[in-house]
Amino acid sequence: MATTETTPGAPENPGAVAPVIEPPRKRTARTPRSTRTNFELFAWLFMRLSGIVLVILVLGHLLIQLYLDGGITKVSFAFVAGRWSNPWWQVWDLVMLWLAMLHGANGLRTVINDYAERAATRAWLKALLYAATVFTVLLGTLVIFTFDPNIS
Amino acid sequence: MSTATEDKHSAALDAAESGATQHVTFRLRIRRFNPEQAAEPVWVDYELSMDPKEKLLDALHKVKWEIDGTLTFRRSCAHGICGSDAMRINGKNRLACKTLIKDVLGKPKNGVYKPITVEPIKGLTVLKDLVVDMDPFFQAFRDVMPFLVAKGNEPTRERKQSIEDRARFDDTTKCILCAACTSSCPVFWNDGQYFGPAAIVNAHRFIFDSRDDAGEQRLEILNEKDGVWRCRTTFNCTDACPRGIQVTQAIQEVKRALITRRI
Numbered sequence: 001m002a003t004t005e006t007t008p009g010a011p012e013n014p015g016a017v018a019p020v021i022e023p024p025r026k027r028t029a030r031t032p033r034s035t036r037t038n039f040e041l042f043a044w045l046f047m048r049l050s051g052i053v054l055v056i057l058v059l060g061h062l063l064i065q066l067y068l069d070g071g072i073t074k075v076s077f078a079f080v081a082g083r084w085s086n087p088w089w090q091v092w093d094l095v096m097l098w099l100a101m102l103h104g105a106n107g108l109r110t111v112i113n114d115y116a117e118r119a120a121t122r123a124w125l126k127a128l129l130y131a132a133t134v135f136t137v138l139l140g141t142l143v144i145f146t147f148d149p150n151i152s
Numbered sequence: 153m154s155t156a157t158e159d160k161h162s163a164a165l166d167a168a169e170s171g172a173t174q175h176v177t178f179r180l181r182i183r184r185f186n187p188e189q190a191a192e193p194v195w196v197d198y199e200l201s202m203d204p205k206e207k208l209l210d211a212l213h214k215v216k217w218e219i220d221g222t223l224t225f226r227r228s229c230a231h232g233i234c235g236s237d238a239m240r241i242n243g244k245n246r247l248a249c250k251t252l253i254k255d256v257l258g259k260p261k262n263g264v265y266k267p268i269t270v271e272p273i274k275g276l277t278v279l280k281d282l283v284v285d286m287d288p289f290f291q292a293f294r295d296v297m298p299f300l301v302a303k304g305n306e307p308t309r310e311r312k313q314s315i316e317d318r319a320r321f322d323d324t325t326k327c328i329l330c331a332a333c334t335s336s337c338p339v340f341w342n343d344g345q346y347f348g349p350a351a352i353v354n355a356h357r358f359i360f361d362s363r364d365d366a367g368e369q370r371l372e373i374l375n376e377k378d379g380v381w382r383c384r385t386t387f388n389c390t391d392a393c394p395r396g397i398q399v400t401q402a403i404q405e406v407k408r409a410l411i412t413r414r415i
């Protein structure tokens with residue numbers, strides 16, 4: 001019986017994309033250890049809590065902007081100006097901006113941590129992410145607070 | 153001994169009545185790797201004729217003992233106790249000694265079975281064939297202090313525990329450290345720094361043990377950057393565990409303990 005044949009190519013079943021086994025990933029004495037903070041705990045908790053709040057904020061936002069009162073056609077400079085003259089909508093949009101940006105940024109941070117393989121790639125991607133987050137959050141906050149309805 | 157053939161009626165019944173085993177012919181496709189011969193692993197097919205009610209480990213033995221003695225794999229007890237023969241069988245982590253051939257053979261197409269693939273577990277360096285370097289795995293295990301730490305005087309009698317207190321961590325006492333869970337975890341695959349389900353399971357076993365006094369310390373260790381918070385609740389670990397441990401649940405319980413104790 002026992003015919004032995006060599007198939008260097010990939011087989012056609014689940015093992016098809018034969019995983020490349022990476023070089024050693026060891027936890028050595030030099031591996032940075034023990035961050036001893038609750039940062040990851042709070043980040044994890046923040047994702048859950050902000051997610052719940054965002055469901056309400058974002059759905060409410062979409063409902064108002066895209067559906068009620070003629071939907072998207074009503075959205076104009078005057079409409080935005082009118083809403084932001086009301087502190088309620090200012091706070092709504094501010095909270096939504098901050099939560100959505102931090103929630104999204106933290107999500108991407110974990111994605112980068114999980115998928116970036118080289119330390120340098122990881123550092124660059126995160127630097128880019130943090131820069132974009134800070135920029136968007138600051139710019140958005142600035143606009144919400146300094147919005148001038150009389151701008152020509 | 154006659155091999156049952158494709159007779160017109162109930163070959164299986166005839167075989168059962170005559171006490172003969174019904175052999176099937178199938179291929180075992182093993183991912184072979186020998187760093188002394190080639191830099192890259194290759195898939196090698198072995199044609200076997202065996203009783204499908206035998207274990208996959210028996211098929212590996214047949215290859216090693218009768219076809220190619222250079223095939224290398226770990227096994228010791230052959231009965232699902234020592235945890236040394238976890239491997240990826242048809243893309244899923246299992247113990248070769250707890251997997252019956254018939255359960256991974258599938259249905260034949262035109263009388264031909266698809267080959268059964270066997271690979272080393274993922275995320276750990278392959279040393280040869282199905283043998284991987286388990287050091288990082290056991291390092292994470294050691295890091296959570298998997299032993300009883302008790303303060304105060306040694307009791308003169310045994311350390312008593314109520315049935316309920318014992319039941320609290322019963323599930324996680326069943327771990328045999330086979331690494332099927334950790335090496336099925338996509339977070340571990342990437343950089344191998346995540347503690348991994350097995351280490352957390354073994355920390356859980358002591359964190360929730362009423363006799364143990366170092367629960368806080370272990371929680372502190374698992375609160376780190378590469379601790380429980382990297383878990384994405386993929387449930388691969390629970391699916392992989394040959395002992396049926398609710399691995400993901402154990403991880404979630406550690407997360408909950410951290411949240412309730414820190415906040």
Ligand code: SF4
Binds near residue numbers: 327329393395397399
């Ligand atoms: S938890 Fe299950 S899969 Fe993980 S090492 Fe223990 S026995 Fe193996």
Ligand code: FES
Binds near residue numbers: 231
């Ligand atoms: S050989 Fe011991 S668990 Fe499989």
